[in-house]
Amino acid sequence: MPTTLNPSQLDAEALYSVLLQQVKTGLAGVANVAIVGIHSGGAWLAERLARDLDLADRLGVLDVSFYRDDFAQKGLHADVKPTQINFEVAGATILLVDDVLYTGRTTRAAINELFDYGRPAKIMLAALVDRGERQLPVAADFVAAFTTVPPGQALVLKQADTGTFTLTLA
């Protein structure tokens, strides 16, 4: 059971190991699995999960910018990356991956976009950190840690050139 941690003391690499173990257990024996990461932090995590789970040929990435309900305010991501889904979505069990789960609006946008590619058998959600304060009825199936972030601050996942993850409070 993930614990509630101090947001300034989150060890992203340790949390990744926890998430990997949860996903390994949760998807054991499940057929037709694919992994889809949400650009950008979720995509880094999804890539590593796909490698560690031997699912590199079943990896996709979503840039949900156009599907956001707040697109008019947020606009495009500074580093836009096209959505890439190179597997059959219809009938697949898709593990959607994001770094931080907060309002749930990014997840809603990602599910909408996925359905434009076909009707999955099931979508499951994995998040490295759940910081609560949801604005939509969204819950993750796999979460490495829960935390509470002070108002006006955000948790930011970074990936070094070596591939190492860090989480900082900004």
Ligand SMILES: O=P(O)(O)OC[C@H]1O[C@H](OP(=O)(O)OP(=O)(O)O)[C@H](O)[C@@H]1O
């Ligand atoms: O649950 P929500 O309130 O939607 O917030 C979570 C999302 O916010 C961040 O993405 P952001 O759009 O900041 O882009 P990033 O991944 O590049 O940081 C984060 O990576 C999640 O995707």
Ligand SMILES: O=c1cc[nH]c(=O)[nH]1
């Ligand atoms: O704290 C937050 C909230 C939304 N998205 C993030 O990446 N961090």
